[in-house]
Amino acid sequence: MGNPGPPTTYWQALAVAADQGQLYLNDEAAQACYSACDGYILKLKEHQETARRLVNTSGWGDFDSGKELARIFSEKAAGGEDNMVDVLQSHIDVVEEMKVVFNKFFTATGDVDDTNAADVRAEGPK
Amino acid sequence: MRKRVATLVAVATLLAGCGDGVEGSPVAAERWDPCSITPDAIAATGLDPSYRMEGWGEGISVPEWASCVFHAPGGVDYSYGLSVMSSIDHTIAEARANSSNRDGRDLEVGGRDGYMYKTEFGAAIRDCQIALDVPPGVVVFAALYNTADGVDACEVVLKHVNDLERAVPGAPK
Numbered sequence: 001m002g003n004p005g006p007p008t009t010y011w012q013a014l015a016v017a018a019d020q021g022q023l024y025l026n027d028e029a030a031q032a033c034y035s036a037c038d039g040y041i042l043k044l045k046e047h048q049e050t051a052r053r054l055v056n057t058s059g060w061g062d063f064d065s066g067k068e069l070a071r072i073f074s075e076k077a078a079g080g081e082d083n084m085v086d087v088l089q090s091h092i093d094v095v096e097e098m099k100v101v102f103n104k105f106f107t108a109t110g111d112v113d114d115t116n117a118a119d120v121r122a123e124g125p126k
Numbered sequence: 127m128r129k130r131v132a133t134l135v136a137v138a139t140l141l142a143g144c145g146d147g148v149e150g151s152p153v154a155a156e157r158w159d160p161c162s163i164t165p166d167a168i169a170a171t172g173l174d175p176s177y178r179m180e181g182w183g184e185g186i187s188v189p190e191w192a193s194c195v196f197h198a199p200g201g202v203d204y205s206y207g208l209s210v211m212s213s214i215d216h217t218i219a220e221a222r223a224n225s226s227n228r229d230g231r232d233l234e235v236g237g238r239d240g241y242m243y244k245t246e247f248g249a250a251i252r253d254c255q256i257a258l259d260v261p262p263g264v265v266v267f268a269a270l271y272n273t274a275d276g277v278d279a280c281e282v283v284l285k286h287v288n289d290l291e292r293a294v295p296g297a298p299k
Contacts, residue, residue: 038202048251049195049207049270050183055247056209056255056268057191059224060216089250 011097018104030105037099044092051084155262160194160210163293171289173208174199190215205273208286214263221257221264233284236291242280254279256287258294265294 017023025033165175179195182188192212197204218241221227227243234240239259244252255268267290269283 042202045202045204045207045272046179046183046195048272049179049209050186052247052251052253052270053193053195053209053211053268054186054188056245056253056266057188057211059226059245060190060213060220083247085247085250 007094008097011094011101015097015101015104018101023101025102025105027106030102034099034102034106037095037102041092041095041099044088044095048085048088048092051088155214157192157214157263158212158260158265158295159192160212160265161192163194163196163210163290167290167293168196171286172199173197173286174201174204177204205275205277206269206271206279206282208283209266209268209270210290211266211268212260212263213266216264217262218257218259218264221255221266227255235287238291238294240287242284244280252279254283256283258287258291260294260296 014023161178161180165178168178169175173196177197180193182193190213194210196208196210198206198208218239221241221243222230227245230241230243232240233242233256235256235258241257242254243257244254250272252271253268254271255266258265258267267283267287269279269286271277271279271282
């Protein structure tokens with residue numbers, strides 16, 4: 001097929017590559033990416049809340065036609081198949097996976113350095 | 127007598143002049159702005175005082191509802207949002223009559239008539255709402271829970287409504 005598969009799987013694979021040392025990003029860039037991810041997640045969550053709240057407002061009113069309209073809109077915005085709230089959630093889940101990858105480059109670097117230093121001290125020069 | 131009327135008019139004019147730019151207590155037909163809840167009150171009820179989303183966001187117009195959203199602490203990892211909406215075009219009776227509102231139950235908060243219910247749209251957010259009778263309209267508090275940690279969204283919204291109800295105008299004496 002040639003498709004990279006579902007996006008979460010793709011980022012999980014990158015996380016594995018980072019663990020194995022096949023993927024590297026300097027910690028400054030990784031931290032910038034990480035905080036950009038946070039900003040993006042907050043936006044997505046706000047849109048999720050707005051979609052859900054729009055559905056809530058459409059439930060008010062007396063007329064049957066209004067209720068029918070509300071039902072149609074609400075299915076698009078939050079309740080039906082491929083509804084907005086759950087679609088946004090799948091985006092949030094992907095960005096969370098991205099954060100995991102970026103996080104490895106600035107929290108793990110220090111740990112790895114320490115481990116290497118300890119190994120070198122323990123084993124000495126060969 | 128005529129002089130007294132004239133004096134009253136003068137005083138009224140003077141008061142109106144003083145009223146410019148000063149927040150008075152809302153009169154009956156005025157819609158309450160949920161964003162008038164102070165950051166101090168938000169902190170006191172355990173939410174993040176540094177966050178609020180005023181209105182509906184760019185490009186979205188919902189004329190019948192004024193809106194403000196607050197978040198639980200935790201930055202981007204906040205576990206739930208508290209939506210506060212206010213309308214003078216709708217009443218608590220509509221919330222009771224809406225058949226898509228689940229698990230409805232009546233309650234009283236600070237002497238006000240209230241109605242608690244849930245709605246079910248999508249899996250990502252579970253909610254619990256409390257509509258308060260604020261004549262001539264209604265104020266709706268909603269906990270929008272985005273974290274699957276087993277917390278009861280109804281307990282969350284009830285706590286905040288108990289804390290924040292005094293910010294809503296026109297409480298029964």
